[in-house]
Amino acid sequence: MYKQFIQNKMVTIEELSFGYRNSKNKLFQDFSLSFEKGKVYGLLGKNGVGKSTLLYLMTGLLVSQKGRICFNKIDVTRRLPITLCDMYIVPEEFDLPSISFRNYVEYNKTFYPRFSMDDLHKYLECFELDMDVNLGALSMGQKKKVYMSFALATNTSLLLMDEPTNGLDIPAKSQFRKFIAMGMSDDKTIVISTHQVKDVDNLLDHVIILDQNKVLLNESVSHICQKLLFVEISSDEMADEALYVSPSIQGKSMILHNKDQEESAINLELLFNAILNNYAQINQYFNISIIK
Numbered sequence: 476m477y478k479q480f481i482q483n484k485m486v487t488i489e490e491l492s493f494g495y496r497n498s499k500n501k502l503f504q505d506f507s508l509s510f511e512k513g514k515v516y517g518l519l520g521k522n523g524v525g526k527s528t529l530l531y532l533m534t535g536l537l538v539s540q541k542g543r544i545c546f547n548k549i550d551v552t553r554r555l556p557i558t559l560c561d562m563y564i565v566p567e568e569f570d571l572p573s574i575s576f577r578n579y580v581e582y583n584k585t586f587y588p589r590f591s592m593d594d595l596h597k598y599l600e601c602f603e604l605d606m607d608v609n610l611g612a613l614s615m616g617q618k619k620k621v622y623m624s625f626a627l628a629t630n631t632s633l634l635l636m637d638e639p640t641n642g643l644d645i646p647a648k649s650q651f652r653k654f655i656a657m658g659m660s661d662d663k664t665i666v667i668s669t670h671q672v673k674d675v676d677n678l679l680d681h682v683i684i685l686d687q688n689k690v691l692l693n694e695s696v697s698h699i700c701q702k703l704l705f706v707e708i709s710s711d712e713m714a715d716e717a718l719y720v721s722p723s724i725q726g727k728s729m730i731l732h733n734k735d736q737e738e739s740a741i742n743l744e745l746l747f748n749a750i751l752n753n754y755a756q757i758n759q760y761f762n763i764s765i766i767k
């Protein structure tokens with residue numbers, strides 16, 4: 476059982492300490508976390524808590540002052556080809572060369588042994604795009620779609636995405652969910668850092684909420700929904716029992732203890748606000764896995 480637990484860990488972050496050179500405060504201090512195979516993770520947190528920094532540290536593009544990050548048991552800071560060909564990061568903002576997408580794919584696919592042209596066509600189709608585009612002539616949203624399609628088609632075991640739905644049009648938000656579902660498999664791990672929680676809430680298997688150097692929540696969506704019930708109510712009914720209440724267009728959004736194991740969909744925005752504002756009330760249901 477323990478062996479299985481260790482084997483499932485794709486990325487392990489152990490006692491990490493990191494601060495930017497020009498900042499006197501450490502962003503992470505003795506910080507530990509791990510990511511398992513076969514899961515889509517949502518990485519949430521307020522502006523500036525270090526979500527993007529953590530993604531860069533996980534790729535070895537930033538190097539910690541203390542501690543270690545391993546990908547499949549290899550220290551990521553070694554930047555070994557075996558590691559680099561099996562992970563991909565889609566940053567929030569990026570530049571692409573003004574060349575045809577076909578050429579871009581030809582030049583870059585050789586670095587990724589599991590790259591699939593069939594998958595790339597499938598993902599482009601999902602975003603209603605094709606290969607015959609010049610990267611220099613695309614809008615930012617279109618660039619994001621082709622870049623994400625290439626990233627997923629590399630079939631790396633680890634895919635890190637920073638605010639992937641920022642700048643996408645309304646149809647592309649649901650296309651994005653379909654796109655991730657199509658490209659996900661048991662041997663991949665996808666980490667999505669986002670504030671656009673409505674774009675991803677029925678896509679995630681696991682939620683991590685970061686605060687200053689702390690993991691406030693580190694739980695599977697199924698476990699969250701087993702413990703908590705997310706409801707919309709137009710009256711004051713059940714307000715006394717609620718762990719957290721927030722006004723909504725329908726009346727009130729509430730989180731209740733899921734006493735009767737009812738099925739409900741997660742409301743990430745409500746959960747996020749509840750965790751930040753009412754940590755102890757929610758925490759009582761997740762004592763075991765919350766790391767302070």
Ligand SMILES: Nc1ncnc2c1ncn2[C@@H]1O[C@H](COP(=O)(O)OP(=O)(O)OP(=O)(O)O)[C@@H](O)[C@H]1O
Nearest residue numbers: 495497498502520521522523524525526527528529
């Ligand atoms: N290159 C840098 N040099 C110095 N400080 C930086 C640098 N990049 C980020 N920071 C600082 O590190 C902190 C964390 O930044 P980061 O971008 O990782 O946060 P984030 O959680 O992704 O934020 P957001 O949600 O706003 O994107 C912020 O205070 C930011 O100002």
